[in-house]
Amino acid sequence: MTAALSLTGLPGIPLIAPGDDLAAILGAGMDAAGLSFAPGDVLVLAQKIVSKAEGRYADLAAVVPSPRAVALATEVDKDPRLVELILSESTEVVRHRPGVLIVAHRIGVVMANAGIDHSNIPHPEGTEQVLLLPEDPDASAERMRREIAARFGAEIAVVICDSVGRAWRNGTVGIAIGVAGLASLIDLRGERDLFGRVLEVSEVGTADAIASAAGLLMGEGAEGVPAVLMRGFVPPRPGPARDAAALVRDKRIDMFR
Numbered sequence: 389m390t391a392a393l394s395l396t397g398l399p400g401i402p403l404i405a406p407g408d409d410l411a412a413i414l415g416a417g418m419d420a421a422g423l424s425f426a427p428g429d430v431l432v433l434a435q436k437i438v439s440k441a442e443g444r445y446a447d448l449a450a451v452v453p454s455p456r457a458v459a460l461a462t463e464v465d466k467d468p469r470l471v472e473l474i475l476s477e478s479t480e481v482v483r484h485r486p487g488v489l490i491v492a493h494r495i496g497v498v499m500a501n502a503g504i505d506h507s508n509i510p511h512p513e514g515t516e517q518v519l520l521l522p523e524d525p526d527a528s529a530e531r532m533r534r535e536i537a538a539r540f541g542a543e544i545a546v547v548i549c550d551s552v553g554r555a556w557r558n559g560t561v562g563i564a565i566g567v568a569g570l571a572s573l574i575d576l577r578g579e580r581d582l583f584g585r586v587l588e589v590s591e592v593g594t595a596d597a598i599a600s601a602a603g604l605l606m607g608e609g610a611e612g613v614p615a616v617l618m619r620g621f622v623p624p625r626p627g628p629a630r631d632a633a634a635l636v637r638d639k640r641i642d643m644f645r
Contacts, residue, residue: 393620396421397605397613403510404436404614406443411535414615423617425542430621432602433532434614435550435565436508438522445509446473448516464489470504470518477502477520482645495525496636497565498645499552522548525566526631533568545569548632549599551608555644562603564595564632571627572596573634579625592624593635 398417404410414431418424425431453461453468457475461468465486475481478491482498493502503521511517522528529546536544548566553559564572572595576587602616639645 391622393601393618395601395605396423396617396619398615398617401437401612401614404440406440406445408441410437410441411532411539414536415540417615418617421617425536425540425544426619427543428619428621429542429544430547430570430598430618431532431536431544432547432549432598432606432616432618433529434606435503435521435525435548436505436519437614438525438528438532438548438566439519440509442522442528444520444522445517446504446520448473448518449514460484460489469516470501473504473518473520474502477504480645492639492645493521495521495565496633497550497552497563499550503550503565521550521565526568526633527566529566529568529632543569545629547595547598547602549602549606551603560608562596562599562601562606564599564635567595567630567632567635569629570594571623572630572632574624574627576624594623595632596635 398421400420401413401417448469451469451472453472457472458468461471464484466489474489474491478493480492482492483490490500491502492498504518506518509517509519525548529548533546536542546568547564549562550565551560552563574592574594576590576592579587581587598618605616606613
């Protein structure tokens with residue numbers, strides 16, 4: 389059997405504002421692409437449109453940095469107000485040097501600046517807006533999955549993705565920070581390879597692979613493709629639905645922490 393997978397960027401997705409009906413907007417994007425939701429589809433959403441719809445903005449002009457943030461800002465050469473927000477969204481400072489601040493976000497993901505971003509967001513006059521990650525990306529993905537099922541009658545999976553750098557490698561790739569309706573991590577340990585050897589450590593980061601593939605269409609700049617439909621995805625083997633939290637490596641076995 390020949391394996392085949394399709395990725396379609398949904399056209400015409402407007403700039404999202406707090407309170408927007410994201411499910412309705414995505415449905416219109418499906419119509420514009422000549423598609424309708426079908427069971428087994430995976431809808432991949434850029435973190436920013438979810439955060440925008442949820443109103444996850446913060447205004448640096450209203451932030452008062454703590455002494456800790458001021459001291460750390462001096463070391464990393466960043467705005468102390470931004471550093472204060474980063475610390476408030478994090479559980480641990482993992483690494484830092486001038487220009488770089490790597491933290492463990494509240495949701496467990498290790499990333500730069502707690503995912504807080506200035507790019508591709510509006511900056512109303514008199515404000516210094518930044519955008520935070522969704523409060524609970526797994527819950528956001530589950531709400532969207534249920535909305536799609538209720539409105540369009542299709543049981544699909546939803547992945548919310550963000551771009552991060554990685555240890556060992558240059559460049560950013562998409563990872564899943566919110567997942568609903570699929571097995572985000574599939575454990576192949578105990579199964580056998582082509583030659584009958586028992587797999588001892590193999591786990592497949594399914595949701596991260598999906599997020600990274602969708603990122604090729606989403607881009608990192610002005611592409612304006614914040615939603616991608618993946619069709620034809622068949623997991624390596626069936627598994628129970630698991631959220632993005634399952635992808636976070638326990639600190640006790642994380643050699644980089």
